Amino acid sequence: VLSFLVSDEQLTVGLLLSEKLAVEMNAGEGKTIAASFSTVAQALSGRKVHVITANEYLAARDRDWLAPVYESLRLSVGVVLSYMEDEERRHEYGHHIVYGTLREFGFDFMRDNLKLPPDEPVQGPLDVAIVDEADHALIDQARTPLIISGPAEDSSALYQQINTLIPKLEKQE
Numbered sequence: 001v002l003s004f005l006v007s008d009e010q011l012t013v014g015l016l017l018s019e020k021l022a023v024e025m026n027a028g029e030g031k032t033i034a035a036s037f038s039t040v041a042q043a044l045s046g047r048k049v050h051v052i053t054a055n056e057y058l059a060a061r062d063r064d065w066l067a068p069v070y071e072s073l074r075l076s077v078g079v080v081l082s083y084m085e086d087e088e089r090r091h092e093y094g095h096h097i098v099y100g101t102l103r104e105f106g107f108d109f110m111r112d113n114l115k116l117p118p119d120e121p122v123q124g125p126l127d128v129a130i131v132d133e134a135d136h137a138l139i140d141q142a143r144t145p146l147i148i149s150g151p152a153e154d155s156s157a158l159y160q161q162i163n164t165l166i167p168k169l170e171k172q173e
Contacts, residue, residue: 007030009030009034010029011034013025013034013035013037014035014036014037017035017038018038022134032065032066039070040075043075047128048096048124048127049128050105052105052129052130053132054101056081056100056104059079059080059101075097076095077096077098078093078095079099079100080098080108093108093122102131
């Protein structure tokens with residue numbers, strides 16, 4: 001399905017990743033292709049695979065580029081992008097293999113765990129993560145915490161009530 005030959009090094013890296021080892025490769029050596037071997041092995045064994053990329057452009061490109069390979073093995077592949085609403089995200093997470101950024105996966109995980117009751121999670125099960133550009137995901141992005149905040153409550157009436165009580169308090173020695 002690919003229009004090029006895979007190198008022995010890429011196959012070796014794919015095997016090492018399947019053994020849960022971290023592997024360093026230089027730019028241009030084919031990390032994306034190497035990771036696809038482990039991705040296939042994990043997905044064919046029934047695990048849902050999240051492939052974490054450095055940015056949304058790469059997530060969409062890699063999904064598009066490798067979709068014919070995955071689909072030839074009867075594996076479905078999706079991508080989660082920041083502009084997607086919950087229903088579209090839920091659909092994309094329903095695939096065997098899902099590409100996206102650490103930020104999107106992280107926020108979806110947090111939002112799913114904040115829902116009360118936790119009905120209809122967007123992300124679903126978390127089985128395997130393969131990190132492409134681990135230095136970017138684990139070092140560069142780790143500097144910016146993921147924070148979810150909701151709308152502020154209007155508690156001005158409570159503050160007014162407290163302000164009327166404070167002058168009535170007795171000073172304690």
